[in-house]
Amino acid sequence: MIWEVFRQEKPGDYHTHCGNVHAPDREMAKQFAVVQHGRRKPTESLWVVPQEEVGEVDADEVAFGGTTDKSYRWAMAYTSSTEHAKEVIASQQEQEQAEADRQRGDD
Amino acid sequence: MDVETVKERAGPREFSPADDMPEKYRKAATRMIQFHANSEIMGAYLEKPFIRQAPSIDRKLAFSAKVQDEIGHGQLLYRAAESLGIKTREEMLDELANGEGKFLNCFHYPMDSWAEVPMIAFFVDGAAMRRQATLKSSSWEPYAHAMDKVCFEEGFHVKHGEDIMARMATGSRKEQQMLQDAFDEWWPRIIQFFGPTDDKSTHHDFSAEVGLKQKTNDELRNAFLDAYVPKAKSYGLEIPEYPRIEEVGDGQYHVEEDDLDWDEFFTVSKNEYEPGKGQIDARKAAQEAVDWVRDTIEGDANLPGSQAAPAAD
Numbered sequence: 001m002i003w004e005v006f007r008q009e010k011p012g013d014y015h016t017h018c019g020n021v022h023a024p025d026r027e028m029a030k031q032f033a034v035v036q037h038g039r040r041k042p043t044e045s046l047w048v049v050p051q052e053e054v055g056e057v058d059a060d061e062v063a064f065g066g067t068t069d070k071s072y073r074w075a076m077a078y079t080s081s082t083e084h085a086k087e088v089i090a091s092q093q094e095q096e097q098a099e100a101d102r103q104r105g106d107d
Numbered sequence: 108m109d110v111e112t113v114k115e116r117a118g119p120r121e122f123s124p125a126d127d128m129p130e131k132y133r134k135a136a137t138r139m140i141q142f143h144a145n146s147e148i149m150g151a152y153l154e155k156p157f158i159r160q161a162p163s164i165d166r167k168l169a170f171s172a173k174v175q176d177e178i179g180h181g182q183l184l185y186r187a188a189e190s191l192g193i194k195t196r197e198e199m200l201d202e203l204a205n206g207e208g209k210f211l212n213c214f215h216y217p218m219d220s221w222a223e224v225p226m227i228a229f230f231v232d233g234a235a236m237r238r239q240a241t242l243k244s245s246s247w248e249p250y251a252h253a254m255d256k257v258c259f260e261e262g263f264h265v266k267h268g269e270d271i272m273a274r275m276a277t278g279s280r281k282e283q284q285m286l287q288d289a290f291d292e293w294w295p296r297i298i299q300f301f302g303p304t305d306d307k308s309t310h311h312d313f314s315a316e317v318g319l320k321q322k323t324n325d326e327l328r329n330a331f332l333d334a335y336v337p338k339a340k341s342y343g344l345e346i347p348e349y350p351r352i353e354e355v356g357d358g359q360y361h362v363e364e365d366d367l368d369w370d371e372f373f374t375v376s377k378n379e380y381e382p383g384k385g386q387i388d389a390r391k392a393a394q395e396a397v398d399w400v401r402d403t404i405e406g407d408a409n410l411p412g413s414q415a416a417p418a419a420d
Contacts (some may be wrong), residue, residue, distance in 0.1 A: 011120060011121065011248075012119060012120025012121070012248050012251065013120075014252070045125075070168075070172070072165060072168050072169040072172065072267075073169070073172050073263055074263055075262035075263045075265075075266045077263075078263075078266040078267055078269070078270045079270070080266050080269035080270050080273055082262075082265075082266065084334045084335070084337065084338045085233060085236070085237065085265070085334050086240075087236050087237060087239075087240035087258065088233070088236065088261075088262050088265050088266065090240070090258070090262075091236070091258055091259060091260075091261055091262025091263075091265075092262045092266070094258075094259050094262070095259065095262055095263070098259075
């Protein structure tokens with residue numbers, strides 16, 4: 001049986017997928033995950049999830065982000081200035097980063 | 108874990124559902140997050156009718172996307188609240204429907220004209236974002252995680268709200284006057300967004316001690332004024348004479364809190380303000396009207412097979 005493994009590096013971080021292990025049950029899966037995925041990289045916590053329990057939807061099935069121009073959903077579409085509030089600047093920077101990542105994915 | 112240990116360990120994203128948290132912490136966090144979730148939902152219902160009144164197709168698209176986001180924020184926050192094990196999402200939605208659920212003062216007031224839209228979409232959202240950015244460091248990890256996504260999206264809301272205001276502020280004299288009238292009416296409520304001064308706030312101490320809250324009402328209100336008073340002025344808005352706002356130097360502002368109507372604020376806070384009661388009942392009616400959708404979904408959940416996912420619009 002295959003178990004997908006998610007690692008959290010620091011307390012409060014998200015658990016992100018880092019690989020999988022073969023194991024007959026949950027206890028063994030946790031032990032193998034500790035050995036295979038928690039040894040070298042900084043690790044605060046690991047999750048193990050039976051692979052068959054993971055639901056997947058991919059870009060062949062669905063048009064992520066929709067099928068029409070939705071630039072109106074982005075802070076960058078509006079020319080108003082943000083310099084009055086650092087949290088608005090931070091939000092726009094995160095959106096710019098997400099958009100850049102998305103376009104890189106299209107290449 | 109006992110309360111003393113919680114206070115010692117309290118820090119950003121320190122506690123998660125894996126920790127055995129004392130009931131006092133879980134109740135305080137539930138109260139705070141449920142209030143936040145309710146506010147997202149009630150704000151969305153207040154703004155929803157203005158999707159139809161949007162003056163152009165671009166505005167309509169953007170405004171409807173924004174209202175959709177706010178409902179999504181409510182759902183995220185109910186999940187974060189539910190993870191404390193005090194109340195289920197159903198219980199919180201029922202409390203909101205029957206008038207027990209508390210929510211933000213601004214969303215108890217009716218909105219009649221498009222000129223009022225930027226009062227919510229720029230000033231209230233701007234105030235909310237100022238506060239939410241600090242809650243990314245809340246000690247309840249699921250709450251802080253919800254804030255990551257909320258703050259990511261809110262940049263669009265605030266800038267779009269400012270764009271609506273900019274258009275009116277540079278429009279006809281009549282538009283400018285409508286904007287000023289809306290501002291005069293909403294400004295005191297917007298300042299009250301941050302609640303009463305720390306001396307009169309009943310819940311702050313414990314929430315701050317256990318790291319749920321990062322800033323006091325007073326700190327947040329002042330930080331809001333410092334950013335948004337100059338912003339309002341830059342669009343030609345006149346700051347109303349009352350409540351008196353004093354510039355205390357270094358671009359910092361201070362409001363004379365006794366000039367604000369705190370009797371009205373506390374009436375509103377208890378869900379006893381008449382227009383707000385109507386808004387609670389209207390949302391309740393909407394919840395009941397779509398009961399059949401929830402029943403159908405829950406009834407079908409155990410059926411084999413699944414539908415192809417629709418486009419992620």
